[in-house]
Amino acid sequence: MKTIIIEDEKAAVRNLKALLQEVNPGIEVETSLDSIASSLDWFTTHPMPDLLFMDIHLADGSAFEIFDHVDITCPIIFTTAYDEYALRAFKVNSVDYLLKPISRHDVEQALHKLEHLVPAHGSSAGESSLLQLIRSLKRQESYKTHFLVPIKGDKLLPISIDMILLFYIQDCKVKVVLADGKEYNFPQTLDEVAECINPSLFFRVNRQFLVSREAIKDIDLWFNNRLSLNLRCDVSEERVLVSKAKVQEFKDWFSSI
Known part of the structure; x- marks a missing residue:
């Protein structure tokens, strides 16, 4: 050393x-x-x-x-x-x-x-x-803290990571949802997003959702020892489930500093 x-x-x-x-x-x-x-x-x-x-x-x-x-x-x-x-x-x-x-x-x-x-x-x-x-x-140092999101054709919207509640996939497109409830199409895949942001701030609960703590309103205990997340924003008709294999990891992440 x-x-x-x-x-x-x-x-x-x-x-x-x-x-x-x-x-x-x-x-x-x-x-x-x-x-x-x-x-x-x-x-x-x-x-x-x-x-x-x-x-x-x-x-x-x-x-x-x-x-x-x-x-x-x-x-x-x-x-x-x-x-x-x-x-x-x-x-x-x-x-x-x-x-x-x-x-x-x-x-x-x-x-x-x-x-x-x-x-x-x-x-x-x-x-x-x-x-x-x-x-x-x-x-x-390499984690992204700001993004430029294309909106309305020829405009780019600057957003910081602390403005984001969650990323999710809908109709094969990635969406980003902000704290004010607005959502936009996001130009990267969910895998790419997960790689470039700090994992202490967001958790990949399943293949469709990457969420921040602030996005979670409350949590239901679900069948087969899974967790069902109730989000502060209505973005999906399906339940947002944390798989049994990820439950303990999710709990550790949520309660970490």
């Missing part, structure tokens, strides 16, 4: 390197950077590391300025002597916020937290939870 350290205090860099070597010898510190300028130069000429340790106060300004110029996609562990930036830190890819002086216990806890951010049951043999987290962060 490759990491870099952004820190302008040489003693702090030496201490952190030593702690990382003790806690996890598999972590390779590629380099340490001591300023905003050197960080920007490094990120424009090198691939993204697996992990980043970042101090906030640097010699030439606040490290948050780096995010104005570079799209940092790896997990970040902040290391600082100040506690007033914690909220701002967690608006980026921060997984922990360590206050100096940093101890071995602090580093162990931060790495432990990082490793458990992705559920173990989704791992394949030999794959660490950290690698899953890194891939998850990168996948989330």
